[in-house]
Amino acid sequence: MDVLAMRRQGMTYVEIADETGYHPATISKWVREGGPPAGRTVGDTDRVIDEKWSARLIELLVGNKDLLATSLFEIIAAEGFCGSYPTVARWVRSVRGPRFKRADQASVPIETGPGEEAQFDFADCSAWAQRVGLVPVLWCFGMILSWSRWRLWWFTTSTDRQHTFEGTVRFFEAVGGVPKISRTDRMGVLGQSQGRRFKLHPPALEFARHHGTEIRACQAGDAKRKGKVERPFRVLGESFLAELVVTGVPSDLDELNRQAQMWIDERAHRRIHRSTGVTPSQRFVAEHRFLGPLPP
Structure with missing residues (x-):
């Protein structure tokens, strides 16, 4: 990676950033200083990721090349690794390079108040389930409180209306209340698009009325609204x-x-969320009193 040569070829800082995966400001600094800083030299006896752990990480990546540094760290930490997550992340980056390219434009988050909204949808996990020989068809129903980020995953084999209702009820019972708005895609099992409008089917209207929530569909193509x-x-x-x-x-x-619920409790609810700055579990304690009551 010779950023000085790229610059001499007439590439802009933004173009070099897109090519290398680093921020344009970082590229600008490197050009001013004559190139990237020299890598820190660490003796073999001082390495946290020594030959043993390096071999184990490589073994884990064989056949699982997209395994994230967070997952690699959790796996080897359970096996006795005493180093930190940043150490593993740097090792992975040195092997695979930066994970993400710079985004084309900044995204402004949409924030809602406590108890105001939950979002739900299905994720198709069938390819994974077939690959591991579990079941031919697998879906994951996901629902999350937008303010606290407290979430639920429920694996099932159908996305029909009854399974959609069941997943939603499981979430309401898990959080012990009902949000004012339950936002989702324009699901055909829940309603029908009429231009920009989305008209709920009678069973969906009755379900929403019974539970004291408003099922609200996103506009077509507005995936970020339920990000x-x-x-x-x-x-x-x-x-x-x-x-x-x-x-x-x-x-x-x-x-x-x-196992999904255990994973969420340990790896999501009890860890600080990068957007809110607190754990979802802590924030949920504050949000719970803003939720509507469960139906009798």
């Missing part, structure tokens, strides 16, 4: 399901759902 449920689905595939391939695939859906 709080979509982002965890990426974590679902890149971390939770990918880790199961290494640690052991559950024998049935009941065990898969049990």
Whole structure:
């Protein structure tokens, strides 16, 4: 990676950033200083990731090349690794390079008040389930409180109306209340698009009335409006399901759902959320009193 040569060829800082995966400001600094800083030299005896752990990480990546640094760290930490997550992340970056390219434009988050909204959707996990020999068809129903980021995943084999209602009820019962708005896609099992409008079918209207929530569909093509449920689905595939391939695939859906809840409690609810600055569990304690009551 010779950023000075790229610059001499007439490439802009933004173009070099797109090519290398680093921020344009970092590229500008390197050009001013005559190139990237020299890598820190660490003796073999001082390395946290020594030959043993390096070999283990390479073994984990064989056949699971997209396994995230977070997952790799959790796996080897359980096996006795005493180093930090940043150490593993740097090792992974040195092997695979930066994970993301710079975004084309900044995204402004949409924030809602406590108890105001939950988002729900399904993620298709069938390809993973077929690859590991679990079931031919697998869906994950996901729902999340938009303010606290407290979430639920429920694996099932159908996305029909009854399973959509069941997943939603499971979430309401898990959080012990009902949000004012339940936001989702324009699901055909819930209603019908009429231009920009989305008209709910009578069963969906009755379900919403009975539980004291408003089912509100996003506008067509507005996936970012329910990004709080979509982002965890990426974590679902890149971390939770990918880790199961290494640690052991559950024998049935009941065990898969049990492990999913344990994973969420330990790896999501109890860890500081990068957007809110606190754990979802802590924020949920404050949000719970703003939720509506469960129906009798």
